[in-house]
Amino acid sequence: MSICIRNVLHGDQNVDILIENGRFARIGPSLNPQADKILDGSGKAVLPSFVNGHTHAAMTLLRGYADDMELKTWLTKYIWPLEAELSPEDVSIGSKLACLEMIKTGTTFFNDMYWYYPSTARAVEEMGLRAALSSVFIDFNDPATAKKRWEECLELHAAYKDFSPRIAFALGPHAVYSVSRDSLCKARDFAWEHGLQLHIHLSETKDEVEQARETLGRTPGEYLHELEMLGPNLCACHCVWPTEKELDLFAEHGVKVVHNPVSNLKLCSGHFPYPEFRSRGITVGLGTDGCSSNNNLDMLEEMKFAALMCKDFNADPTAMPAQEAFAMATSAGSDIFGLQAGRIEEGAVADCILVDLSHPQLVPDYNLISNLVYAANGDCVDTTICDGRILMQGRQVEQEEEIIGQARERAARLVRRQRN
Numbered sequence: 001m002s003i004c005i006r007n008v009l010h011g012d013q014n015v016d017i018l019i020e021n022g023r024f025a026r027i028g029p030s031l032n033p034q035a036d037k038i039l040d041g042s043g044k045a046v047l048p049s050f051v052n053g054h055t056h057a058a059m060t061l062l063r064g065y066a067d068d069m070e071l072k073t074w075l076t077k078y079i080w081p082l083e084a085e086l087s088p089e090d091v092s093i094g095s096k097l098a099c100l101e102m103i104k105t106g107t108t109f110f111n112d113m114y115w116y117y118p119s120t121a122r123a124v125e126e127m128g129l130r131a132a133l134s135s136v137f138i139d140f141n142d143p144a145t146a147k148k149r150w151e152e153c154l155e156l157h158a159a160y161k162d163f164s165p166r167i168a169f170a171l172g173p174h175a176v177y178s179v180s181r182d183s184l185c186k187a188r189d190f191a192w193e194h195g196l197q198l199h200i201h202l203s204e205t206k207d208e209v210e211q212a213r214e215t216l217g218r219t220p221g222e223y224l225h226e227l228e229m230l231g232p233n234l235c236a237c238h239c240v241w242p243t244e245k246e247l248d249l250f251a252e253h254g255v256k257v258v259h260n261p262v263s264n265l266k267l268c269s270g271h272f273p274y275p276e277f278r279s280r281g282i283t284v285g286l287g288t289d290g291c292s293s294n295n296n297l298d299m300l301e302e303m304k305f306a307a308l309m310c311k312d313f314n315a316d317p318t319a320m321p322a323q324e325a326f327a328m329a330t331s332a333g334s335d336i337f338g339l340q341a342g343r344i345e346e347g348a349v350a351d352c353i354l355v356d357l358s359h360p361q362l363v364p365d366y367n368l369i370s371n372l373v374y375a376a377n378g379d380c381v382d383t384t385i386c387d388g389r390i391l392m393q394g395r396q397v398e399q400e401e402e403i404i405g406q407a408r409e410r411a412a413r414l415v416r417r418q419r420n
Contacts, residue, residue, distance in 0.1 A: 002036045003019040003036070004016060005017040007041050009046065018031065024346050041354060045354065047352065047354075049107060049109075051329060051330060053336060054238075054287030056291075057290075062083075062292035065082065065292060066292065095114075097407040098110075098123075098291070099123055099129050104381070109129065111337065121167055125163060125166075135172055153171070156169070171198050173200050185227055197337070203241040222249070230253035235336060236256070238269065239257050257282055261305040262288065265305065266293060274320055284328055306320060307320045307325040353381050354383035361377070
């Protein structure tokens with residue numbers, strides 16, 4: 001289906017935009033092209049949609065379940081025991097709720113790591129988004145568990161081609177403290193052989209780094225370097241405690257990094273040293289992490305926290321300007337995941353949003369990007385388009401009430417199962 005967005009603000013001028021075959025075909029003033037669907041862009045601005053570089057979508061069902069705890073207690077005493085009760089249908093419904101929330105707040109791509117890969121994939125298919133999906137790989141150095149996880153991984157890789165091209169298969173070794181050396185090496189080799197991305201938590205907490213030094217004799221990043229896992233296909237998430245040596249290694253090997261400011265702040269994981277990454281030319285994207293440690297999927301909020309935390313920690317109000325925070329959530333994220341999106345230009349993938357310029361948080365409009373980063377939240381998004389398909393218009397999404405009702409029911413049932 002072709003779409004024409006007429007008289008929409010793009011940069012500093014009003015233009016018409018023609019979308020054909022999932023890409024921006026023509027952009028210019030007064031084009032007035034014909035299309036299957038005409039959208040009136042008056043009073044709205046067109047912008048790239050957002051890229052959520054790290055999350056656990058189905059954890060929407062755990063939103064608010066275990067708050068105000070440090071990471072190790074939160075994970076081992078509450079989150080992992082409850083996750084053990086999850087069914088494939090739970091994950092499907094939780095993922096659909098996540099997709100709904102992301103559509104409503106302008107995100108069209110997310111990088112996910114969670115159990116029951118096919119359930120999340122079906123949710124992405126139905127909701128019309130893009131995603132890189134990896135199943136969690138955790139073996140805690142147990143050979144039997146590792147064998148089981150590798151069998152699952154091979155089955156999923158063989159089956160993922162049945163899903164839409166909007167879904168990319170990735171490998172998800174959880175972290176250096178939860179995955180054996182042998183399994184990390186297998187993940188490295190499998191990723192190289194099949195051209196896959198590796199998605200891992202890295203140096204998220206000070207305790208993780210200290211534990212790695214004690215048990216591995218080196219920091220997490222140095223350990224991955226020893227295993228020859230550092231490369232352009234490594235998406236390292238959090239990276240709150242990098243050493244100078246690790247930063248240099250990341251830059252040398254083209255490692256991609258995803259910053260998760262709200263989750264880091266809530267769990268007191270530490271301060272992300274953004275200027276150190278920027279000065280080395282390391283590509284940094286933004287992610288929300290899961291809804292049990294954030295507790296939402298609003299990338300506009302993530303941009304604000306990223307910018308303000310950076311300014312405060314560095315005692316520098318010029319650190320991470322609004323435009324840089326916005327780029328981290330759009331063009332940088334697109335570059336990390338090879339999306340050919342993140343920009344409104346002819347030939348680019350037509351993933352975009354229309355924001356309502358009459359929304360109170362966008363008035364007055366001295367600088368739209370500054371307003372979006374420092375003033376707005378996701379409810380300023382009027383329309384969300386992914387792959388040339390309208391997923392939300394006038395803030396209305398198909399089956400919204402049904403998805404919310406199902407998620408409420410599943411969350412209540414999940415907690416009852418766990419308590420019994």
